[in-house]
Amino acid sequence: MLVGVPVGWGFEQAASVPVAFVTAYYALVDVAGVRAGESVLVHAAAGGVGMAAVQLARCWGVEVFATASEAKWGVVRGLGVPAERIASSRDVGFEGCFRAVSGGRGVDVVLGSLAGELVDASLRLVRRGGRFVEMGKADVRDAGEVAEVCGVRYRAFDLGEAGPERLGAVLREVVSLFEAGVLELLPVGVGDVRRVGEVFGVMRRARHVGKLVLSVPSVGGVDGGWTVVSGGSGVLGGVVARHLVVGRGVRRVVLLGRRGEEAPGVGELVEELRGVGAEVRVVACDVADREALAGVLSSLGGGVSGVVHAAGVLDDGVVESLSGDRLAGVLAAKVVGAWNLHELTLGYGVRSFVMFSSAAGVLGAAGQANYAAGNTFLDALAAFRRSRGLPGVSIAWGLWAERSTMTEGL
Structure with a gap:
């Protein structure tokens, strides 16, 4: 059977x-x-x-x-x-x-x-x-x-x-x-096994479509898998890495960024994370490059248990000034990168898949039509994954307190 x-x-x-x-x-x-x-x-x-x-x-x-x-x-x-x-x-x-x-x-x-x-x-x-x-x-x-x-x-x-x-x-x-x-x-509604009464209540009232499934929760990092952070060599990537290790107990982190170890402050970040017991890898990889990303993922012998897609690029300008090239660069980081991470991690059974969207996609932001479109795709991808019983969260961040490469010119 x-x-x-x-x-x-x-x-x-x-x-x-x-x-x-x-x-x-x-x-x-x-x-x-x-x-x-x-x-x-x-x-x-x-x-x-x-x-x-x-x-x-x-x-x-x-x-x-x-x-x-x-x-x-x-x-x-x-x-x-x-x-x-x-x-x-x-x-x-x-x-x-x-x-x-x-x-x-x-x-x-x-x-x-x-x-x-x-x-x-x-x-x-x-x-x-x-x-x-x-x-x-x-x-x-x-x-x-x-x-x-x-x-x-x-x-x-x-x-x-x-x-x-x-x-x-x-x-x-x-x-x-x-x-x-x-x-x-089938469309799948996933409920935590610790809230089984609520799930059966939904079923009893026929409020669902397709199949209801109970999931078994895992505590971050305890399964031994790697958590992959795109944009991990940037300022926000560092904030996320610290949160994962210190706040969530993740023990193995891969920081992906186009500059890799050459990015400012990465050496200090790695030393800090290793100092609290985490295993950290820094890899120069553009997540929009599917072949390169596939190679990185396949090299992780312990598998992948989590994804945080924090990569992003800005190319601001009014709508009339946008060109194919100005769209392509922004959408490659957000859309192509997210889709590559989605497809290439399907076989890993990841427990978390978190994407950094933006208030620009939800509320609109002057001069950021291309960036808004890219982030709205992330919101849709989260819904797409969840409808298929996969983890998916898209967080529409506003402006961060930390000044980053993306925001230093605003």
């Missing part, structure tokens, strides 16, 4: 896959026996199992109908389900809607997870000889009675009934579909 974690997945992403996708696969294939050309109604299609079922059904050539709360319809449309085949999971209106769209035929299979009159409406939608698979089990019906009254094959199931050999085979097949690019990871 074990399979290797695909390259690029963190633990939280990996945790989001087995239950959701194996349940959906087993329900559709083993229990329902769905075939290409048939139609399936997936209830609660914005939940973990529901989203997995929609993806699997579509990749097998099965026509999908779906219900979800109206606020989540956009999520279901994003899975490729046409708007006319999406309806609310809160009332029986979906019966008339889907009957009309299907030309009165109904559907071949229902994946059920509702109760009461919603189950009755779903049963009426299944064509005679079709299948109703109950996953939620909040309102289990008698299979013999359903067959007699509705002419439908009804079955409620527990995933454990498949046994470890079959579950292992399904899990391997699911992962192979991910590796082939057929399936996509």
Whole structure:
């Protein structure tokens, strides 16, 4: 029942896959026996199992109908389900809607997870000889009675009934579909295991989309990995390095900067950090240079546990004076550097990924349109990472008290 974690997945992403996708696969294939050309109604299609079922059904050539709360319809449309085949999971209106769209035929299979009159409406939608698979089990019906009254094959199931050999085979097949690019990871909401009650409260109220995952916290530095600081040879990089070592207990720090050890004050900083027990490396590396950055990361035998992207360049001027070159220099440090760090550390399972954005991107700053755009990208990248269950924080700093190379001319 074990399979290797695909390259690029963190633990939280990996945790989001087995239950959701194996349940959906087993329900559709083993229990329902769905075939290409048939139609399936997936209830609660914005939940973990529901989203997995929609993806699997579509990749097998099965026509999908779906219900979800109206606020989540956009999520279901994003899975490729046409708007006319999406309806609310809160009332029986979906019966008339889907009957009309299907030309009165109904559907071949229902994946059920509702109760009461919603189950009755779903049963009426299944064509005679079709299948109703109950996953939620909040309102289990008698299979013999359903067959007699509705002419439908009804079955409620527990995933454990498949046994470890079959579950292992399904899990391997699911992962192979991910590796082939057929399936996509679900949106993941990550909650600290120490606040598990709150996480289950969110699940009980169906406030989430996709899958909820509990994370196990780590104290900075105790896992032995390196924390990489871009812009680490600058003034702010020094402030950050001191905070990581003294305030957060990080024991291994890599300071990346274009000037490396030649940057002013770096020697004193390294001596100070080593004096309190930290292992420090200073490397001359522009994070916008993907090949050079990849080489640095691969040289860190203990792996990477944290990233702080503090690199930045200014080239101020009014909008009309901006050129491609004046944009490129600023965006290379912020955007290209951040994306390189994002992609190249995907396989390391980093516990923290912090980016230094700016108030310029949130509030606007005179003469800094290029800098504002670069920092807004960092804000979006943090949201992008978090939606995939990866750590990501973007801090919109204002002006620092310390005078730096970037601010000394302001």
